[in-house]
Amino acid sequence: MQSSPEFQDPPPGCPAHAGGRSVPLYGPEFAAAPGAFYEQLRKYGPAAPVELAPGVEAALVTDYAAALQVLQNPDTFARDPRRWRALNAGEVPLDSPVLPMLMYRPNTMFSDGAVHLRLRQAVTDSLARVDMHRMGRHVDRVAAYLIEQFSNRGKADLVTDYAQWLPLLVFNDLFGCPAEIGDRLVYGFSGIFDGVDAEKANEVLTESLFELVALKRVQPGEDVTSWLMAHPSQLTDEEMIHQLVLLIGAGAEPMQNIISSALRLLLSDEKYAGGQHSAGLLVDDAINDVLWNSPPIANYAVHYPLQDVELSGSKLGAGDPLLISFAAANTDPNLSVGRQTLSKRAHLAWGAGPHACPAKDPALLISVQAIEKLLNTLPDIEVGVPDESLTWRPGPFHRALNALPARFTPVRTESRSSIPYSTPGQSTGNAPVEEAQGRSRKSSWWSGFLTWWKV
Numbered sequence: 056m057q058s059s060p061e062f063q064d065p066p067p068g069c070p071a072h073a074g075g076r077s078v079p080l081y082g083p084e085f086a087a088a089p090g091a092f093y094e095q096l097r098k099y100g101p102a103a104p105v106e107l108a109p110g111v112e113a114a115l116v117t118d119y120a121a122a123l124q125v126l127q128n129p130d131t132f133a134r135d136p137r138r139w140r141a142l143n144a145g146e147v148p149l150d151s152p153v154l155p156m157l158m159y160r161p162n163t164m165f166s167d168g169a170v171h172l173r174l175r176q177a178v179t180d181s182l183a184r185v186d187m188h189r190m191g192r193h194v195d196r197v198a199a200y201l202i203e204q205f206s207n208r209g210k211a212d213l214v215t216d217y218a219q220w221l222p223l224l225v226f227n228d229l230f231g232c233p234a235e236i237g238d239r240l241v242y243g244f245s246g247i248f249d250g251v252d253a254e255k256a257n258e259v260l261t262e263s264l265f266e267l268v269a270l271k272r273v274q275p276g277e278d279v280t281s282w283l284m285a286h287p288s289q290l291t292d293e294e295m296i297h298q299l300v301l302l303i304g305a306g307a308e309p310m311q312n313i314i315s316s317a318l319r320l321l322l323s324d325e326k327y328a329g330g331q332h333s334a335g336l337l338v339d340d341a342i343n344d345v346l347w348n349s350p351p352i353a354n355y356a357v358h359y360p361l362q363d364v365e366l367s368g369s370k371l372g373a374g375d376p377l378l379i380s381f382a383a384a385n386t387d388p389n390l391s392v393g394r395q396t397l398s399k400r401a402h403l404a405w406g407a408g409p410h411a412c413p414a415k416d417p418a419l420l421i422s423v424q425a426i427e428k429l430l431n432t433l434p435d436i437e438v439g440v441p442d443e444s445l446t447w448r449p450g451p452f453h454r455a456l457n458a459l460p461a462r463f464t465p466v467r468t469e470s471r472s473s474i475p476y477s478t479p480g481q482s483t484g485n486a487p488v489e490e491a492q493g494r495s496r497k498s499s500w501w502s503g504f505l506t507w508w509k510v
Contacts, residue, residue, distance in 0.1 A: 077104040077112050080354065080451035081153075087447065089353065089454070093117055093383035102369040102377065107451045108153040112141065113376040114369070115354060117383035119390055119403070121367045125358055125379060126408040132358035132377065133167045134410060135159060139359060140374030156452060157357060157376070162297040164305070164410065171409065173288050178298060179413045181282035185229065187420060194421050197224045198428035200503075206432070209465035210439060212458045213429075218314040219245065221425050222307040230299065231278025232267060234502035239263035244303060261296070268295045306414060312351030312455045313422045317341040319445070319459055321430070323438045338426050342419065343399050346385075350404035353382040353454040379403070382454060436463040 078096060079085070085092050096103035101118035116122045125132045136159045141147050147154070159165050163174040201220055205211040223244055227237040243260025267280060269292075275281035283290060283298060290298065320341045321327045327341055345351070356379040360371045371377060381403045405412040412418070430436065438445075439460035448455040 077106040079106045080115070081106070081108050081449060083449055085451075086449040089382060090386070093380065093386065096380075096383065097388075100369045101367040102371065105378075105451070107157075107378075108148075108151045110146075110148045111151050111153055111157075113357070113378050114371060115378050115380050115383070116366070117380050117387070118367065119384040119387040121369075122379045122381075122384040122403055123407055124366065125377065126356065126403075126406060126410070129167060129409055131361060131364060133361055134165055134171070134358060135167050136165055136357065136359065136376075138361075138374045139376060140372070141376075143374075153451065156355075160297050160300075161294055162301040164301055174290075174294065174298065175409070175413070177283055177286040177288040177290055178302070180286060181279050182414055182417065184282050185279065185417060187417070190225070190229065190417065191420060191424055193228045194221070194225055194424045195428055197221055197228075198425050199432070200224075202429060202432050206466040210460065210462045213318055213461050214311070214315045214456055214459050217429065218311045218318070218425070218459075221314065222310040222421065223303070225421055226303050226306060229278060230267065230280045230303075231271065231276045233270070236263050236267050236270070238499055238502050240267075240303070244307060260300070264296045264299055265292070267299070268292050302414070305412070306418060308453065308455075309351040310418055310422055312453060313342060313345055313418070314425050315456050315459050316345045316349055316351065316454070317422065317426055318429070318461075319438065319442070319456065320344055321426070322436065322461065323442045338423050338430075342422055342426075343402075346399075346404040347402045348386060349454050350381045350385060350402070351454060352404070352452060354378050354380045355452050356381075356406055356410065379406075381406075433463040433466065436461050 078092065080092070096105070096115060097117050101121035102114040102116050105113055105115045107113055116125060136142070136157055139147075139157075161174075163171055163178055166174055198217075198221060201217050201224075205216050211217065220241075223241050227240060230240075232240060239259050240263050243256045243258075243263060245256070268284070271278075271280045271284055275284065279302070280295075280299065283295060317338070321337065326344075327337060358377045358379075360373050360375065360377065362373045364371050364373075366377075385402050385404065405415045439462040445459065446457045448457050
């Protein structure tokens with residue numbers, strides 16, 4: 056759930072301590088208690104000045120109605136970051152860690168008008184061809200494979216052992232990846248997410264996607280990559296690469312956060328703990344709780360006003376970045392009366408308007424099945440540390456647990472997997488060997504799964 060304020064006084068970095076300056080959203084204080092920050096930011100009105108990283112200024116929309124106004128009016132608020140005034144003026148540090156999330160790419164997220172419509176249609180039409188029953192069976196198999204890797208240990212980190220990997224392996228199937236290309240895709244994306252050797256990981260990711268596109272040009276199949284390629288929009292190879300990167304990146308990270316945050320609620324929150332874990336309704340309720348109160352992407356959907364404009368009294372400059380705080384908008388005090396009776400789709404976790412997430416139904420199916428499979432396989436699983444000791448990854452965009460340690464009765468089964476498993480954090484005293492083992496494990500998940508499934 057959204058963290059409640061943990062400070063009697065406004066936390067460091069909040070407007071009350073900032074003297075009217077932009078409020079930083081990248082420090083440990085924000086990660087620990089974002090709700091306290093949003094509460095103070097609302098004092099600025101519907102949009103507040105924030106700093107996404109040192110030297111990167113923006114406005115953050117914290118009001119639900121104002122957020123909808125921005126999301127649903129592309130003629131006033133554009134998405135193409137080439138309109139970013141400060142960046143064009145050389146006022147933004149080019150080595151800023153947030154730029155990869157903000158810079159222009161030729162994909163549906165960062166485009167407007169006819170270009171956006173063309174790219175979006177290719178994506179939505181291709182996703183509409185996904186067989187949800189087939190995908191559900193694949194999620195079940197991937198979940199079983201991942202659980203088998205740690206089920207005999209009696210403990211696991213449900214983030215790094217489960218939630219992080221499951222979406223990536225599911226996407227490999229959706230995109231029709233053969234073993235070797237799929238291994239490198241997993242390595243590339245996990246390296247970027249982890250921030251470990253990110254430059255090398257990005258290089259591997261790009262090369263593997265180019266190989267996948269080249270393969271599907273010659274050998275198309277029943278997969279999203281082939282359907283995108285065959286779409287009447289006639290995407291170029293470069294456009295293909297960027298749509299695939301967007302689909303994986305915008306899917307894997309949020310789903311990881313939904314799965315881990317919902318598991319946290321189900322295993323430790325008094326509203327859920329002690330109930331029948333396998334009950335689908337309970338899992339649905341926990342996911343809905345996360346999407347309303349702790350959305351996996353907390354602050355994003357960057358817009359750029361086409362001209363100077365007022366947003367419910369807040370003055371915004373043309374070309375100045377304007378982010379939507381899905382977390383703050385969903386917890387807007389103006390929604391408190393009858394908020395729990397609102398439609399499950401009334402929250403903004405999936406966005407709204409022409410750029411709303413096109414894959415929310417597959418994402419929900421994957422998340423629900425992943426959680427149910429884990430809880431049904433390990434029925435006595437519980438969080439292994441006090442809830443208050445859990446920590447969250449710093450950063451302005453996401454709401455993501457660092458780890459979710461869990462314990463359970465070991466399940467003694469004869470593993471079908473040929474992939475040697477080493478417990479994260481378990482030291483053998485040989486750092487180079489452990490690092491090499493980690494790279495090997497990370498680079499062989501997909502081929503390991505394919506081998507496991509054929510046994």
